[in-house]
Amino acid sequence: MTIAQTAPPSEPTPHAFGWYDSIWLRKYFDARAIIAKVAPGRLAEFEAAMAVFRTDPAYEVKTLRGYLDEARLREMRETISAIPRDSLELHEAQKFGRLVVHDWPPFTAMQAEIAAMVSELAGEALEPCYNFLSMYLKRGVCEPHLDTPQAKWTFDLCIDQGEPWPIHFTEIMPWPESREALIEDWIAVKEGRSAHRIQSVALEPGDALLFSGPSQWHWRDPIPQAKPGTRAFCDLLFFHFIPAGTAELVEPENWARLFDLPELAEILASPATA
Ligand SMILES: [Fe+2]
Incomplete structure (x- = not known):
């Protein structure tokens, strides 16, 4: 049987914690750390925006x-x-x-x-x-x-x-x-x-x-x-x-643009620290 070979890998990446699907949360923590350093006055705004993904x-x-x-x-x-x-x-x-x-x-x-x-x-x-x-x-x-x-x-x-x-x-x-x-x-x-x-x-x-x-x-x-x-x-x-309406916000690669904080582009390349 021929199986599609183009599917993405599921191996942990340097951006993940240990579990499946953890990449987003890792980027969220990285983004918070970057904002706390470069624009601490905007941290509350970032967290308020992300609150829509809490339950x-x-x-x-x-x-x-x-x-x-x-x-x-x-x-x-x-x-x-x-x-x-x-x-x-x-x-x-x-x-x-x-x-x-x-x-x-x-x-x-x-x-x-x-x-x-x-x-x-x-x-x-x-x-x-x-x-x-x-x-x-x-x-x-x-x-x-x-x-x-x-x-x-x-x-x-x-x-x-x-x-x-x-x-x-x-x-x-x-x-x-x-x-x-x-x-x-x-x-x-x-x-x-x-x-x-x-x-x-x-x-x-x-x-x-x-x-x-x-x-x-x-x-x-x-x-x-x-x-x-x-x-x-x-x-x-x-x-x-x-x-509804969060398709852009949910993608970490959009955060630098949406929050006008170019430093957030770093989260896409940041190495694992934990
Ligand atoms: Fe799940």
């Missing part, structure tokens, strides 16, 4: 049982089966045990259709950012992480699976004031010794849930092993939404 601590994960009926599920499964093999991205096979497909047109169309409904659930006006289909196989796993704010809200939809496979969440938390505190918290969550309240949800095919990944740790343990005669797998769709 109300009162938000609780919402689960929608039976969001898709059998007919719609069948349709979605047919759409997935029709995806050409050479459109499957392999770059997360090693770390997550999954094949992925980003922004497949029928799913992008569906994402636009559900934006108003998801906005209602989230309690704020949203616009679609990106989506991907994740086809976990027998080595499926997703370690504790926070998402980038490009995925401030995730509508996670279960299309098909072998056995129910719970996803775990901490409560919504404020972003910590220091990168050290954040890393310490991540390690505590990974080691199962954090003080966070943990909630677990097992989706059935057709069920969906809405969570805010940049503000709550979330993970899936190794996928349940298959019973004899079955196979371990889980097909999930992830629709990511951002607050």
Whole structure:
């Protein structure tokens, strides 16, 4: 089978902390440090602008049982089966045990259709950012992480699976004031010794849930092993939404221009320090 070779790598970069999707937060901390040095009077303005990507601590994960009926599920499964093999991205096979497909047109169309409904659930006006289909196989796993704010809200939809496979969440938390505190918290969550309240949800095919990944740790343990005669797998769709009107602000490469602080261009090249 031919697999697309053009997909981006998922290896940690010098800009990341340790976990998947941590690049944005690293840049946020770097930007704060730069502004504190070159324009301390503007730090409050920067933080106020970024507050749109924080989540109300009162938000609780919402689960929608039976969001898709059998007919719609069948349709979605047919759409997935029709995806050409050479459109499957392999770059997360090693770390997550999954094949992925980003922004497949029928799913992008569906994402636009559900934006108003998801906005209602989230309690704020949203616009679609990106989506991907994740086809976990027998080595499926997703370690504790926070998402980038490009995925401030995730509508996670279960299309098909072998056995129910719970996803775990901490409560919504404020972003910590220091990168050290954040890393310490991540390690505590990974080691199962954090003080966070943990909630677990097992989706059935057709069920969906809405969570805010940049503000709550979330993970899936190794996928349940298959019973004899079955196979371990889980097909999930992830629709990511951002607050309406924040498509430019959410991209760190735009911050130097948006805040008229050329020094912020440095965050794109700054080395790891933690
Ligand atoms: Fe995530």
